[in-house]
Amino acid sequence: MEGKRLTTIISILFISGFWLISCSQKQVVILDEGDLTAKAREIHDRVLTVDTHCDTPMVIVRGDWDIGERHEPGQRGSGKIDLPRMAEGGLDAEFFAVFVGQGERTPEGYAIAKERATRLLDAIHKMCKDYPHLVELALTPEDAYRLEREGKRAAFIGMENGYPIGKDISLIKKYYDRGIRYITLCHSSDNDICDSSTDRRNPEDNGLSDFGKQVVVECNRLGIMVDVSHVSDKSFFDVLKITKAPVIASHSSVRALCDHQRNLSDEMLEALASNGGVIQICFVSSFVKKAKPNPERDKALAELREKYGSLRETRDEAQREKIRQEYRAILEKYPTDMATIKDLIDHIDHVVKLIGVDHVGIGTDFDGGGGIEGCNNVSELPNITVELVRRGYSEEDIRKIWGGNIMRVLGKVIEIAGKTK
């Protein structure tokens, strides 16, 4: 068909509310919004879908909440993930985080961290024991693909913050034996392994420590993925210098689109691609899009702090609840503009344009601060695929983004560990 006529027809179709989807074979298929959603759902259900980060184990250990039950989205205390909603949202595999916040770097501190990690690990194993018909522990890509065929959820485990290792390298093997398949080297503060991207008390960046180097070597030896989310820029490049296996950023976004230290710069993304690794785009709204300044909200929050002091330092539970209530009321009165699915997919587009489709995936951080407009709990994950299809991603690309890339990295990490044994 002649170019000009085609353009005219395309314009008319757009005006009539149709979408044009260009397939990998360069055919042009015309879908209306309903067809587009249906096509996306079919793809979503056919491919292995993996989310590499959620903090749901923190909700499980509370003890008053059951992951095997469906919780209505949006209700207070419903959480963002449970097993029934995972099935609804077509999520096949989740990396449940054993998250331990950074505390004192003392023997007492390490003991508390170890105990906390054990409690979270126990909770994840208990979930698999309580609901064997719904979910099973996964350790390898083969496990994930098998469970997908069986219609069960795959529960991987990642450790967020290497703090529970303390200074005892032998603990990494113990955590590996309990199913941990990635370790995020640090969290919001510097630790014995490396410097964090967000430690305000200690802004100088010393990168990876000598102990941290041993941790990376031990992860490579055992077949644990090294996770560079949360680490400082120098730590990131130090890790890449010594790792023998590809690394992951389990929940980080793109700094070029949202200037935040937690996000990866283009230089980092290029280095990640050379390493064969993958960035799993994070759903924390403030890492996806900078919120517009809101002086009225800032003023109200400052007044709240003035009135009660900081929540962190308040011990009295009744007082804490009062602060939380007032805090929520302020956020409701002056809502922040949340990032949208389109904003999030812009991050995927950026990575794909810069380093290719083999190095990007999904790391929601649900129950740890993740949630955007249109995808604010696990049952809404198919909306991500709808936007990918709308933007012309092929089924093969979507397969890579949703799980193929991260499973490739895990497979490679296991293969490299096998060679060093």
Ligand SMILES: [Zn+2]
């Ligand atoms: Zn995190």
